[in-house]
Amino acid sequence: xxxxxxxxxxxxxxxxxxxxxxxxxxxxxxxxxxxxxxxxxxxxxxxxxxxxxxxxxxxxxxxxxxxxxxxxxxxxxxxxxxxxxxxxxxxxxxxxxxxxxxxxxxxxxxxxxxxxxxxxxxxxxxxxxxxxxxxxxxxxxxxxxxxxxxxxxxxxxxxxxxxxxxxxxxxxxxxxxxxxxxxxxxxxxxxxxxxxxxxxxxxxxxxxxxxxxxxxxxxxxxxxxxxxxxxxxxxxxxxxxxxxxxxxxxxxxxxxxxxxxxxxxxxxxxxxxxxxxxxxxxxxxxxxxxxxxxxxxxxxxxxxxxxxxxxxxxxxx
Amino acid sequence: xxxxxxxxxxxxxxxxxxxxxxxxxxxxxxxxxxxxxxxxxxxxxxxxxxxxxxxxxxxxxxxxxxxxxxxxxxxxxxxxxxxxxxxxxxxxxxxxxxxxxxxxxxxxxxxxxxxxxxxxxxxxxxxxxxxxxxxxxxxxxxxxxxxxxxxxxxxxxxxxxxxxxxxxxxxxxxxxxxxxxxxxxxxxxxxxxxxxxxxxxxxxxxxxxxxxxxxxxxxxxxxxxxxxxxxxxxxxxxxxxxxxxxxxxxxxxxxxxxxxxxxxxxxxxxxxxxxxxxxxxxxxxxxxxxxxxxxxx
Numbered sequence: 001x002x003x004x005x006x007x008x009x010x011x012x013x014x015x016x017x018x019x020x021x022x023x024x025x026x027x028x029x030x031x032x033x034x035x036x037x038x039x040x041x042x043x044x045x046x047x048x049x050x051x052x053x054x055x056x057x058x059x060x061x062x063x064x065x066x067x068x069x070x071x072x073x074x075x076x077x078x079x080x081x082x083x084x085x086x087x088x089x090x091x092x093x094x095x096x097x098x099x100x101x102x103x104x105x106x107x108x109x110x111x112x113x114x115x116x117x118x119x120x121x122x123x124x125x126x127x128x129x130x131x132x133x134x135x136x137x138x139x140x141x142x143x144x145x146x147x148x149x150x151x152x153x154x155x156x157x158x159x160x161x162x163x164x165x166x167x168x169x170x171x172x173x174x175x176x177x178x179x180x181x182x183x184x185x186x187x188x189x190x191x192x193x194x195x196x197x198x199x200x201x202x203x204x205x206x207x208x209x210x211x212x213x214x215x216x217x218x219x220x221x222x223x224x225x226x227x228x229x230x231x232x233x234x235x236x237x238x239x240x241x242x243x244x245x246x247x248x249x250x251x252x253x254x255x256x257x258x259x260x261x262x263x264x265x266x267x268x269x270x271x272x273x274x275x276x277x278x279x280x281x282x283x284x285x286x287x288x289x290x291x292x293x294x295x296x297x298x299x300x301x302x303x304x305x306x307x308x309x310x311x312x313x314x315x316x317x
Numbered sequence: 318x319x320x321x322x323x324x325x326x327x328x329x330x331x332x333x334x335x336x337x338x339x340x341x342x343x344x345x346x347x348x349x350x351x352x353x354x355x356x357x358x359x360x361x362x363x364x365x366x367x368x369x370x371x372x373x374x375x376x377x378x379x380x381x382x383x384x385x386x387x388x389x390x391x392x393x394x395x396x397x398x399x400x401x402x403x404x405x406x407x408x409x410x411x412x413x414x415x416x417x418x419x420x421x422x423x424x425x426x427x428x429x430x431x432x433x434x435x436x437x438x439x440x441x442x443x444x445x446x447x448x449x450x451x452x453x454x455x456x457x458x459x460x461x462x463x464x465x466x467x468x469x470x471x472x473x474x475x476x477x478x479x480x481x482x483x484x485x486x487x488x489x490x491x492x493x494x495x496x497x498x499x500x501x502x503x504x505x506x507x508x509x510x511x512x513x514x515x516x517x518x519x520x521x522x523x524x525x526x527x528x529x530x531x532x533x534x535x536x537x538x539x540x541x542x543x544x545x546x547x548x549x550x551x552x553x554x555x556x557x558x559x560x561x562x563x564x565x566x567x568x569x570x571x572x573x574x575x576x577x578x579x580x581x582x583x584x585x586x587x588x589x590x591x592x593x594x595x596x597x598x599x600x601x602x603x604x605x606x607x608x609x610x611x612x613x614x
C-alpha cells in the first residue's frame with residue numbers, strides 16, 4: 001500500500017506542473033500585449049522596453065515560466081495590476097471566505113445526500129425511491145445561480161428573514177464566527193450545496209441498494225442480526241466511496257463557487273476572479289486559478305490516499 | 318457536474334454485439350418510458366420555439382420602451398411582463414431559446430467529434446500515442462470544470478466564440494476518456510482479433526467494430542453533458558463572459574434582471590426556469606436512454 005501511495009504522490013507532481021503551465025499560458029490567450037493593461041497607449045518605446053525588463057517579458061517564454069513557477073513556489077505570485085497589492089495576499093483573504101462557503105456547502109450536501117440516498121436505497125424501487133431520485137436529478141440540473149436568486153427573492157425580499165448579500169453586516173469582507181455572519185452564510189451555502197446533494201444522493205442510493213442486495217447481508221439477517229447492526233455493516237461498506245465523492249465535490253465547489261459568489265456578492269475567490277477578468281488583471285487571474293486548481297489536484301490526491309487507507313479491499317501496488 | 322461537476326461516465330462493460338434488433342428494442346423501450354418521452358416533448362417544443370421565434374414572438378426582443386419597464390406578469394400587451402429596458406419578456410424568452418440552445422449544445426457536439434477522435438486514436442493505437450494523448454487530457458481533467466471554463470473565457474475576453482471555445486475545451490477530456498476506455502476494451506476482444514486475422518485494415522476495424530460499439534455510450538454520455546453545458550454556458554453569460562447585451566440569452570437576462578428582484582421578482586426569475594427546464598429534460602432523457610440501452614448492466 002505504501003508503494004501505491006508513493007506512486008500516487010509522484011504521479012501528482014507532473015500533473016501539478018502541467019496545471020501550472022496551463023495557468024501560466026493564460027496570459028498568452030489574452031488578446032493584446034500582456035503589458036497593455038498597465039501601459040498607457042502613448043507610452044514611449046523606452047518605457048515599454050524598461051517595463052518589459054521589469055516584468056521579465058523580454059526573456060523567452062519557457063524561461064518566463066520557470067521564473068514564474070519558481071516565485072510561485074515561495075509564495076510570490078506577482079502584483080495585482082488592479083490593486084497594486086501582492087496577488088498572494090489578495091488570494092489569502094479571499095480563499096478563506098471561499099473555503100468556509102465550500103466546506104459548509106459540502107457538509108450540507110453530504111448530510112442530506114447520505115440521508116436521502118440511504119432512504120432511497122432501502123426503499124429501492126418504491127415511490128420514495130422515485131421521489132428521492134427526482135430530487136437528486138433536480139439538484140444536478142438546476143442552474144444554481146438562478147436558485148440563489150430565487151432563494152434571495154423568497155428569504156430576503158419577500159420574508160425578509162435572511163440577508164441577501166455579503167459575508168457580514170454592512171457588506172464587510174472579513175469573516176467572523178458570530179451569529180450575524182452565520183446568517184449571511186446560510187443562503188449561499190444552501191445554494192451551493194444543491195449540486196453535492198444531488199450527486200451524493202445518487203451515489204449513496206446506488207451503493208446502499210447494491211450492498212443490500214449482496215449475499216453477506218442476507219446471511220447477516222438470517223443469523224438474526226438486528227436492523228441496526230445490519231445498517232452498521234451497510235455504513236461501513238458505503239462510507240469510503242461516499243467520503244471520497246464528498247472530497248472531490250469539495251474541490252469542485254472551491255473552484256466552482258464563482259457563480260454563487262457573484263449572486264451573493266460573497267467576498268471570495270469568485271469575486272477576485274470577476275475583478276481579475278473585467279479589469280484585465282492577468283497576474284491576479286493566473287494566481288487565483290493556479291491556487292484553486294492546485295487545491296483541486298491536492299484534494300483529489302488526499303481523497304485517493306484516505307480512501308486507500310479506509311478501504312482494505314484496495315490493495316493497489 | 319453538475320453544474321459544477323461533470324457526470325461520471327458509465328463505461329463499464331458496454332461491449333455487446335449490437336444487431337438491428339437491439340436498436341429496435343432500445344427504441345421500443347424508450348417509447349414506453351413516459352418520463353423520457355415527456356422530456357423529449359418539452360425539448361421538441363423549445364427547439365420549435367427557437368426555430369419559429371420570429372413568427373411566435375408577439376413583440377420585438379431588442380426594442381423596448383423605457384416607459385413600460387418592469388411591468389408585472391399579466392400586464393396588458395406583456396403577458397409575462399417586461400424587463401428593465403421595457404422589452405417584452407415573452408418575446409425575449411422565445412428568442413432567447415436560439416442563443417441559449419446553440420451555446421449549450423454546440424460545445425458538446427464539438428467536444429463529441431474531437432474527444433471521440435482523440436479517444437479512439439489513443440485507444441486503438443495504444444503505446445506512446447495513448448500516453449501522450451491521455452496524459453494531456455488528464456491535465457485538463459485536473460481542473461474543476463467551472464474554473465476551467467471561467468479561466469479560458471476570462472483570459473480570452475467576453476464573446477460568444479470565446480465562450481464556445483472554452484466550453485469545448487472543458488468537455489473534450491471526459492468524452493476522450495470514455496472513448497479511450499471503450500476502445501481499449503473492444504480492441505482486445507476476439508472478434509476484432511478475428512477481423513484482423515482475416516485481413517481487415519485498421520480503418521475497416523475502426524469503422525465497423527470500434528465505432529459501432531463506442532458511439533452508443535459516448536452519445537448517451539454526451540446527452541447528459543448537454544445539461545451541464547446549458548448551465549455553464551448560461552452561467553458564463555450570467556457572469557458577463559458569454560453573449561453581450563442586447564442579445565436575448567437566458568443567462569444574460571438573469572444577470573441584467575438581478576437588480577429587478579426587489580421590484581419584479583417573478584419576472585426576474587423567469588429566464589432561469591427555461592434553463593432549468595432544458596437542463597433537467599436533457600438529464601432525464603439521458604437517464605432514460607441509458608436504461609433503454611442497458612449500458613449500466
